[in-house]
Amino acid sequence: MGVPLYQAKAELFKTLGHPARIRILELLSERDHAVHELLEQIEIEPSNLSQQLAVLRRTSMVVSRRRNGEVVYSISVPEVRDLLLAARTILSGLIAVQGELGDELTDAASPARTR
Amino acid sequence: MGVPLYQAKAELFKTLGHPARIRILELLSERDHAVHELLEQIEIEPSNLSQQLAVLRRTSMVVSRRRNGEVVYSISVPEVRDLLLAARTILSGLIAVQGELGDELTDAASPARTR
DNA sequence: ACACCATGTGAAGAATTCTTCAGGTTGTGT
DNA sequence: ACACAACCTGAAGAATTCTTCACATGGTGT
Numbered sequence: 310m311g312v313p314l315y316q317a318k319a320e321l322f323k324t325l326g327h328p329a330r331i332r333i334l335e336l337l338s339e340r341d342h343a344v345h346e347l348l349e350q351i352e353i354e355p356s357n358l359s360q361q362l363a364v365l366r367r368t369s370m371v372v373s374r375r376r377n378g379e380v381v382y383s384i385s386v387p388e389v390r391d392l393l394l395a396a397r398t399i400l401s402g403l404i405a406v407q408g409e410l411g412d413e414l415t416d417a418a419s420p421a422r423t424r
Numbered sequence: 425m426g427v428p429l430y431q432a433k434a435e436l437f438k439t440l441g442h443p444a445r446i447r448i449l450e451l452l453s454e455r456d457h458a459v460h461e462l463l464e465q466i467e468i469e470p471s472n473l474s475q476q477l478a479v480l481r482r483t484s485m486v487v488s489r490r491r492n493g494e495v496v497y498s499i500s501v502p503e504v505r506d507l508l509l510a511a512r513t514i515l516s517g518l519i520a521v522q523g524e525l526g527d528e529l530t531d532a533a534s535p536a537r538t539r
Numbered sequence: 540a541c542a543c544c545a546t547g548t549g550a551a552g553a554a555t556t557c558t559t560c561a562g563g564t565t566g567t568g569t
Numbered sequence: 570a571c572a573c574a575a576c577c578t579g580a581a582g583a584a585t586t587c588t589t590c591a592c593a594t595g596g597t598g599t
Contacts, residue, residue, distance in 0.1 A: 315446045318511045321518075323441030327587085328434040335430065344546065357588060359547050369521045378597065380546065386517035392510045395503060396433045402501035403436075406484045442557085459576065472558060474577050493567060495576065541599085548593070556585070564577070569570100 324368050325392070329353050329361045333382075337371060338390045343379040439483050440507070444468050444476045448497075452486060453505045458494040 325331065332351050336342050342350075348358055362382065365371045372385045384390075440446065447466050451457050457465075463473055477497065480486045487500045499505075 313443075314512070314515075315450065316443045317515055318508070319441055319443040319446045321511055321515060322437045322446075323586095326434055326438030326441045328428075328431045331430045331434045331437070345544095354589070355546075356548085356590080360588080363547075369518050369525065372521075375596080378545070385521045386514050388510065388514050388517055392507070392514060393433070395507045395510050396436055397429070399501050399503045399507060400429075400432055400436060402503055403484050406487075406500045410484070438556095460574095469559070470576075471560080471578085475558080478577075490566080493575070543597085543599105545596085546594080548591100550590090552588090554585100554587070557583080559582095560580090562578090565575090567572100567574085569572090 321368070324364060324370065327361065327364075329358070330365060331393070333358075333361060333365065334370070334384065334389055335393060337382055337384045338393065341381050341383040343376070343381050345379060347382070436483070439479060439485065442476065442479075444473070445480060446508075448473075448476060448480065449485070449499065449504055450508060452497055452499045453508065456496050456498040458491070458496050460494060462497070 325334075329351060333347060336347060336350055344358065344362070347362075348355060351358065353361075362371065362373070366373065369385055370389060371382050373380050373382050375381070440449075444466060448462060451462060451465055459473065459477070462477075463470060466473065468476075477486070477488070481488065484500055485504060486497050488495050488497045490496070
């Protein structure tokens with residue numbers, strides 16, 4: 310077989326591990342956007358945006374087509390939206406857990422200790 | 425407010441962007457594991473495993489407690505499982521899309537061109 | 540053919556993240 | 570108290586990833 314599944318997953322997550330790329334995907338999950346439209350929403354240099362779009366294109370997470378004088382991007386796999394939603398859920402879960410950690414007054418289990 | 429949401433998401437995904445950490449979470453989503461048990465399943469040096477566990481602990485994605493002579497880890501937010509599942513779905517979606525790309529015989533839209 | 544706008548690209552230095560090494564710490568049994 | 574087992578940690582060099590610069594390219598309208 311090819312690449313082990315867990316490694317493919319890691320690479321997928323790595324692709325998502327950048328603020329600009331998250332914003333791009335969030336915007337694209339609302340509706341298709343031309344590059345200059347993304348540029349207005351995201352604070353980033355044009356060439357940097359191109360680089361990030363290239364990363365997303367290489368993994369086939371987005372596709373581009375030309376419309377009039379502009380290049381329009383869209384999400385290729387709609388389930389990406391679910392992933393972004395799940396992330397938000399987990400994020401609030403994590404905040405909740407981090408709160409609970411402060412409640413441990415007595416338990417002295419050492420490796421769990423925060424420094 | 426604190427950190428923008430999209431950046432928190434990016435950091436969450438970054439945490440997941442490592443094969444060893446994916447494996448750890450997959451194993452922990454089946455059942456709790458002691459460190460030495462993880463060590464048998466994952467091909468990695470002990471100290472490296474500790475480092476990766478530390479990364480997961482810092483983000484509160486896992487918690488550890490001591491049981492008998494060993495340290496047992498578990499997932500703190502169960503929804504992490506959903507995230508891993510969603511990733512698998514998307515992965516197969518991506519493979520499908522990548523297949524379709526090969527089917528474009530005539531369409532010469534340039535930026536979509538693969539190199 | 541030319542000029543212009545919208546994008547894309549290679550390269551290079553800066554910044555992050557990985558991996559491993561050497562040595563610590565904690566808890567348990569004796 | 571001592572020794573051992575199971576883990577953890579800081580530090581440092583290697584490897585990746587980011588960001589920006591300087592410059593291409595590709596359409597479009599004239």
